[in-house]
Amino acid sequence: MSIGFIKQALNTLLPQSRRRTSYRVNQWFKWLSPGLSVKRWLLISISGVVLGVLGLAISIRLTPIFWAIELLRNFLGKITDIVPYYISGPIVLLLGLLLLLWGQTRTVSSITQVLRPGAEEELVDVLLAHRRLYRGPKIVVIGGGTGLSTLLSGLKTYSANITAIVTVGDDGGSSGRLREEFGMLPPGDIRKCLTALADEEKLLTELFEYRFSSGDGLSGHSFGNLFLTALSDITGDLERAVAASSKVLAIRGQVLPATLSDIRLWAELSDGRRIVGESKITDAKGTITDFGCTPIDPKALPAAIKAIKEADYIIIGPGSLYTSVIPNLLVPQIADAIAAADVPRIYVCNIMTQPGETQGYSVSEHIKAIDKACGRPLFNAVLVHQKSPSPRALVRYAQGNSHPVFLDREDVTKLGRRIVLANIMHEDEKGCVRHDSQKLAKVLIKWYSGAKI
Template sequence: MLLGPEVIGKLRHTFHAYRKMLFSPSRRQRWLRWLTPGLLVKRWLLLSTLGVLTVGLGLMVWLKLTPVFYTVRFVGNLLNLFTQLVPSYISGPLAILIGVLLIVWGQTRTLGAVTEVLLPVSSEDNLWDAIATHRRLNRGPRIVVIGGGTGLSTLLRGLKHYSANITAVVTVADDGGSSGRLRREMGGLPPGDIRNCLAALADEEKLLTELFQYRFMTGSGLSGHSFGNLFLSAMNEITGDWEQAIAASSQVLAVRGRVLPSTLSDVSLWAELSDGRLIEGESNIARARGQIVGIGCRPAQPPALPQVLEAIEAADYIIIGPGSLYTSIIPNLLVPEIVDAIAARHVPRIYICNIMTEPGETQGFQVSDHIRAIDRACGRPLFDAVLVQKNPPSAAAIHQYRREGADYVHFDRETVLAAGRRIIIANVMTEDAHTGVVRHDPTRLAKILVRWYERIHRTW
């Protein structure tokens, strides 16, 4: 019995409608993205299918093929009856279409269920994006970043989009503000810089930054403390160890990479000024407003955290800075084991020079002065290249900084070249139009650093 033209027309209309729905440009592009190599999805789906077929084959062999005979005969009779009612040129494509629809429907619902569980409710990514991003970041280079303060967290905010294999080595010499109070009252490490880095590396970075940076303005004993500092201190009390507290906090915050203190020792900075004064304490050094001629710590030569040394030994790329030269960067390099580990690595090593000088630390410094200070503190050249800001800030911003005793860090090219350093010049600065504050731009900075690494590591 043949179908009439009206029925065939309806079937054709239905077929075209489903084809348009299933193979629209956006949906086709979404499905084609699953064919991208390296997702580790297609091979497991194929393996599952092969497993189902193998189980079926095993059952048939076990039952001595008896069900196969009856099943084939029944299916053959059913197909003969069906093709008598509906011509093969209609029934064949129709069965294929129904099968494809069932496959697509089942896979879509399966992926949707998995997505609902794995992805946060606020996430705008689909499962493909999440898998592809996870795979790309985990294949990223092993990067060790050494520093502290806002400079380090700014850099991490950009780098986390290129690699999940980031280790941030943070100074533990801070003794001012909320960190200093917690350090004196509870002992252990100052949590401030660790908090900033954890928030910068977190997936939900904006919300967590606001939460971690929230500072209590009232309350007896709470006033002046940030929530993040109290959180880390509480985790330290719960776990009984700062190393475990940071690791546990990283899991809670879904951090990309890890944050490690340079040492677990109770370190206190001291600085010798050109006028003969000896200043004790990190927070007092900048306030002394003198020219620093020497810097050290007590206890001298503190031991490095073993995980830091392991990260440096496995690193593909080592970045120093940006940050306050004497109170954020050099304190990490006062740990001799860290200096030795960096010096022993034959990988790209770069220093990010600050854009502006800092009163009480680097007033009057040029780029070469920053390099010289690090070399002197380490007792040897430690990095191969230096990243320098290309264009100076606006005249208004420079004027405002000069009123506060700071200035633009001038680039003395010949002296830097004479020191044997490669030079990377790029525009990595952002300037607030209202306040005139100059900072490194996390996106531009990370992009330049990754591009330079990709270009240079092939010849290393």
């Protein structure tokens, strides 16, 4: 009866024990994964112990060690008389390895508790993820606004080698006020990209997007804009301020303004009006026939050109066509660098048309607008959302004269662009349509993997 009870208890406990043991062994062997640069240092450590013992033996002329070895030899001889060497040897070897792994595990655990208190992830998993991300493709993403930050928050799970080149043509809201009052470049779009690439995205987004609702001179400003303004004053310019912010926020990748020139966007409308100022162009609610900026030849940031030349993959958009995407391409050096890049280049087309900018535009008309602004084709593929929004969303957007961007396949093909169709949309409970960051990033990475073969 007692034997049966013991067997039952063992059968209950052993599966749990096996699960815990297999998990721990799996975690141990992860330290031997390629790319962690751990195996070499472990081997060097063991070699150091062996050489240390050898050096000690030489320095004391082997006398105490000789007697210790003799004692150990006699002891082992007695053991092998009882248990054969082909059994006792592997058991002792296994015991030694287990003690070594246990000691290393406890050492790493102690270090982890200091460096990452309260962290749920194992340190080895963090290191593996870090190695994977920093071996990812060098991706350059060009755009601005909410569309670019949405894409970046998805891409950062695939690579840490991301460079976001961001427009600096904004002159509305908090950015516009800071631009006028302090004479600095607008920080709004850059702020959104920094928070999107930060590891602690949720908390930092809440902090950087926080807007003061009261206070003399503070009302309407976001904390992130004020933070970048202060850093610009301390470091001397926006480029250095962004670099310093990137270190503070520990972002994956880098964010660069397209230019440090104080550019002003202008648009000529079909009714003859000429509108100056990014915020005024959309508010004019007209049809854009020509578009540009002053000065007409802004100088590109050298770091941005370097990133494009070293890129493995270039993504343009998504974002407002005339006020977020095209302004970057009005910097001639940036357009030249993209055109010269022999890497996969794709444009992410918007899901819905935008009143005041692209009302009535099809996919091909988005492409033609970019080609016209740059004077040449800059990308060889276009990503288009496949599935139509819900009827509720269509009604909501139609009330604001916005509709899904129509895919005119034949015209796009005539422009020499490959069409990439995918479901990359997120629709919230209110019927608001946006790109889904994870779906969008997954499709773009998958297309890149196929395009580079």
